[in-house]
Amino acid sequence: MQSSAFQMIHTKIEKITKATVSLEASGIGNEEMAWVDNRLAQVVKINKNQVTLQVYVGTEGISTNAEVVFLGRPPVLKVSEHLAGRFFDAYGQPIDGNPEVEGEEREIGGPSVNPVCREQPSELIATGIAGIDLNNTIVTGQKIPFFADPDQPYNEVVANVALKAQADKIILGGMGLSNDDYLYFKALFENAGALDKIISFINTTENPPVERLLVPDMALSAAEYFAVDKNEKVLVLLTDMTLYADALAIVSNKMDQIPSKDSMPGSLYSDLAKLYEKAVQFPKGGSITIIAVTTLSGGDITHAIPDNTGYITEGQLFLRTDTDIGKVIVDPFRSLSRLKQLVIGTKTREDHGQVMNAAIRLYADAAEAKTKRDNGFDLSKYDKRCIDFARDYSRHLLAIDVNLDTKAMLEVSWRLFEKHFSLDELGIKKAISDKYWRGPGNNGN
Amino acid sequence: MTRGIVTGITANLITVEVDGPISQNEIAYLQNNDERLMSEVIRITGKTAYMQCFESTRGVKVGLPVEFSGEMLEVELGPGLLSKNYDGLQSDLNKKEGLFLKRGEYTAALNEEKKYEFAALATVGERVNAGFWLGEVKENWVNHKIMAPFNLASEWIVESVAANGIYGIHDVIAVIRNDAGERMELSMTQRWPVKIPIRAYREKSRPYRLMETGYRIIDTFNPLAEGGTGFIPGPFGCGKTVVQHTISRNASADIIIIAACGERANEVVEIFTEFPELEDPRTGRKLFERTTVICNTSNMPVAAREASVYTAMTIGEYYRQMGLSVLLLADSTSRWAQALREMSNRLEELPGPDAFPMDLPAVIANFYARAGMVYLHNGASGAVTFIGTVSPAGGNLKEPVTESTKKVAQCFYALSQKRADSKRYPAIDPHDSYSKYLESPEIQQFLSERSGPRWVSDVLSLKNRMLRGKEAQDQISILGDDGVPIDYHVDFWKSELIDAVLIQQDAFDPIDSFASVERQEYGLEMLKKICDRKFRFQSFEAVAPYFKKIINSLKQMNFCDFNSAPFKEFEAQFKSMLNEGDVS
Known part of the structure; x- marks a missing residue:
């Protein structure tokens, strides 16, 4: 050209x-x-x-x-306010039929933020999903992937999180998206009337795979522009990072490099970290939060891609279909948000931490009781109560279609505790239970 | 000085044609427009030097000039290292300009303008050798010793020492000469190549004291010796970093050095944010006053990541030479090994297991060997205690980094996915983890002097209880609740009690996160008493509710200040429950 x-x-x-x-x-x-x-x-x-x-x-x-x-220069993206509302390919060229965006040329994949210039993330991003807000609270400046099997509705969940989350800009980096998924994202964003704050860089399955390697850098350079120059809260969605890593493997193979685990290049960790570490909270209020998708093969998280990802990201979210209620939930056992401690109980109500832990412990007891039942053993009364609790907990809180604010989630949890358990089965600090437990036994012992 | 010209670039591997002698591991600077990019020689073939560049090589061209320094990678040692945030090459991150790291910007490690109050320790005419304490200055609250160069080969004589007073770090504070009449002017600082251990001591001894961490499962069950080595392997999400951070806050060391090696930037930010606020539980001073952070996060250049652990170790050894106890934490040594792998791969070396370089076990062993308790020439003792985390690929402990580390580290704190999944934190597995120091005669003697002659046997008996509890649990899950004698249930619940009260510890609770020795002694004695007790229950169904109640009270005690009124209240509650247990 x-x-x-x-x-x-x-x-x-x-x-x-x-x-x-x-x-x-x-x-x-x-x-x-x-x-x-x-x-x-x-x-x-x-x-x-x-x-x-x-x-x-x-x-x-x-x-x-x-x-x-x-061309005498590394890959660049032209950045300006006009990026908003537009769809681009992996090279930053418009694919929505509108003219090219004018703006300042910026190198993509640029240098890292000096760690001492980062701010500690401290602002929670509410999504309304209890599996996230209650158990795995996400914070601005965090990077966290969904680990999902290809048959799970991860793109729908990610899109919903994006629309519910309070962000100034949402940047979608689509790698190897099927054309259907691309159109789904496009329609959803349009219908939500949110198009003016969304920017998309799309590589579909129809495009060559190696092109994908540019998508995250493009998306993150645009994110850096809005977070640094405009002090905006930016949410970056990267889906699917497994296809990105596959493209890395193709290139490394063509370059005659010795593959390490699972035929992935030995530099996979550094390659992925360079992208994910762009998630940052700046002191002036701008931030980049990354929610990614890493598809698994048969739930195997020991494969090099999810494994390296897990070591880089600040937690991971698992989707699972709960057969008790027949709905998709965010798995409370395997999911984790590492930064939740920064907001739980300080930016949310004081009982948040204790309620979360108690509920998950009881949910774990229920899982054990179920195993016992499946092995044909008799269940104790406690076992049965745990199983009942777990069903209620899934239905009223964990299901992905439940939409509550954090305070309401805590109240629902307490009511479920009261329904199924006695106070000393909760193991909650007395100062907390005195205040929120309305069942029998309060202040008595 | 030798010069060269760039002839090839593949990622961060650069080949350079040189015009004179160069040495392995020599540092050179590549001049790219107005940027000077630091690189290290890692292989030499004829006139071609293979160099790993510590910076991004984007835009680097063939034909650029390279200047060799004649030195290996060195750090500057002197007062002012504490409370600093360095990158892997010891550039002060706080002195760098701009939001983004600019490549080729290397900032001074020490504060050139800062003056220190110097007090002489050496006298004129005194014979000194490497590491001799010539004087001292106050750095925060530490008596920072000004030492004779660590590379002095023979004894030198002090010709003059500066009078007590205020000096800058580069002012001459002493002059020494040797028998051949050579003179040397000494300032408060000296330089040292990071890959060479500092050996200015009389002997390395066996560890004979413990490093307290405030973690019950470490201090009571698997103690770590001062000058010892330990490692924490675990899959992601098992709380490796929380364990390391908590240790760095609570450990009974004089100096803490944290090497954030190829890990998340936000974790380092947590240290930057919290350490200036948090207090050292022992001295009441702010934590950052005794801490130095070496930070090469995962998105910073890979070659500098390898350097960062050596930089951290060298600074640790420097403070050890002052007779201080240093704790060095590296998170994570796997990332360091991966940096070695990336380079070995670019050099097209034949790969070892999982494509790691063949000499990985030797590299790891050499590094761990730099820890230790030493007697200095003046009789004082100092120590570098080292704890490294390992991030095994896929959580599989049979991978090269974990296996190589297991051969050399004395303490093994295995984090278990299963414990993490059931939120039993710290997820240090009580069955798999071990400390070889518990069997060391010196440490056993230390423990019996500190906590009484029965301490070690009590610890072993509780560890045995944990094992029996696990066996009982296995039997119960095979045979069913009513298929086993009631005693099995009691054994299982006794182990649950130890687990809940001793092993689990809330790192985010201000009180529970740190258990003093006194508290741990109280805890062990109490648990031993309960566990030695014979309980009689009418049915297995009565066992769990009874123990749950006891666990609840004891856990509440962990959340109360030791011997406070609420603590005593729960204590009384549990004692009365204990008596109930006998009659039921």
Whole structure:
């Protein structure tokens, strides 16, 4: 497409693989962008005069005398207020039929924030979903993925969280989205009348997989613009990061790198961390919160992708269908939000922590009782009460379609405790139970 | 100085054609426009140096000039290291400009302008050797010793010492000369290459004191010695970082050094935010006064991540040379190993297990060996205690980093997914974890002097109870509640009691998060008494409710100040319940 006056045109490619081309050139910078036969490419290796470029869309049909033009700069995104409400491809080009956005060119995948310039996250993001707000509270500046099997409605849940969450801008980075899912997101955002605060960078399954590698950096550069320059609260949705990691593996394989666990590149941890660590709370009020999706294969979280992700992100959310109530819930056992301690009981009511822990412990007792029942043993009265409690707890709180504020969630929890248990079975600090427990036995002992 | 020219770039591996002699691990600077990018030589073939760049190599071109420094990666040691936040290369993060890290910006480690009140300890004519205490200054509350260079090969003679007074860190505070008549001017600072251990001491001894952490499962069950080594492996989400942070807050060390190595930035921010506010439970001073943070978070350049643990260890050894007890925490050593793997991969070395470099076990062993309790030349003792976390891939403890670490660390604090899932925190597994110090005669003697001759046997008996409880539980789940004798239920519930009261500890509760030795002694004695008691129950159904009540009262005690009125109230409550148990 466009190229400016002083650029030299190379026409002698010496080596072509499925994803890369190599040629002789001098004065080329590492990670510089180029056009190869009108396809975007990036420098990945330089050895003396030999420059190797990764061609994003693939090298099909490229001839040895194809034109190569180096752009003299790393990949960039033009940023301005006008990004809002727009849909772009992985290169930042509009795909919604509207003209290109004018604005300042910014390098994508830029440097990290100095850790001492970060603020400790302390503002909760309410989603109305008890599995999140009550048990795994999310905070601005946090990064957290949904770990979900491909058959679970993760995109629907993520979209709902995005719409309910209070953010100034929502940036969607779609990697390998099916066209249906893309249209679903688009329609949902339009119908919610929220389009003016949403920006999307979309790579669908129809686009070449290696292109996906640019999507998160594009989305996060746009996020940095709004969070730093405009001091806005930005929520970034990245789905699906497993497909992103697959693209990394393809490239690393083409570059003859030795694979480590599960055929993933040895640098997977650093590659993913570079993206997720863009989540930040700035002192001036701007923030970037990342909610991602990592699809699992058969629930296996020991695979290199979810495993490395878990070590990087601040917790993870699991979806599960609860057969007791036939609805999708956020699994209280395996889900975790690491930053919840920063807001629980301080930004929420004082009993939050104790209620959350007691409920989950009792829910765990119920799970044990169920195992006992499944193995054909008799259940004690306590076991039965736990199982009843667990059903109520799933139905009135955990189900993904329940929409309450945190205070109401706590009240519902107390009423369920009173219905099923005695006070000393809760193990809650006396100062707290004195205030909120309305069942028998209060202040008595 | 040797110079060179860049000939190739692959990610952060750079090849350089050199015009003179260079050495392995030498530091060089690559001049890219107005940026100077630090790199380290990691392989030499003929005139080609392979270098790992400590910064992003975006935009670096073939033909750029490289200047070799003649030095290995060094840190600057002197007063002012405490309360600092450094990156992996010891640049002071607070001195850096702008919101984003600018590559090639290296800031001074120490405060050049700051003056310290110097008091001489050496006298003119005295013979000194490496690490000799020439004088001291006050750094926060620490008596920071000004020491003779650690690389002095022989004895030197003090020619002059500065008079007591106020000096800057680079002022000359002593002059020494050797028998050959060479003179050396010494300031408050010296430089040291991070990959070389400081060995200016008389001998390394076996540990004979304990490092208290305030965690009951560590101090009582699996004690960590001063100068000892421990490691905490665990899948993600099991609370590794919470355990490390809590230890860093409560440990009975003079100096805490935290190496945040390839982990989350928000975790470091938590330290930055909380440590200036929190008090050291022992001295009442602010925690950050005794803390240095070396922070190379996961999004910072990978090569500097490897350097960060060495930087932290060197600063730890420096304070040890002052006769202080230093606790070094590294989170996580797996990220460091991964940095080694990435580089080894780019160098196209033949990979070992899981694509890690073949010499990984040796690298880890060498690093752990730098911890220890030492006697200095002047008879004082100092220690570096090291705790590293390990993040095993897939939570599988049979991976190379965990296995290599297990061979060298003396304490093993295994975090269990199962305990974390049931919110039993800290999720340190009571069955798998161990401390070899519990069997060490020196430590046993220390314990019996501190807490009475029966301490060790009491601890072992409670550990045994935990095991019996687990066996009983297995039997119950196979045979059913009524398929086993009632005693099995009692055994199981006794182990549940120990679990709930001793092992579980709320790191977020201001009182429960720290258990003093006194409290732990009280706790152990009480649990021992209950567990030694024979209970008679009419049916198995009566066992659980009874123990739950006892557990509830004892847990409430953990949340009360030791020996306070509410504490006594719950104590009385539980004692009366205990008597009930006998008659039922």
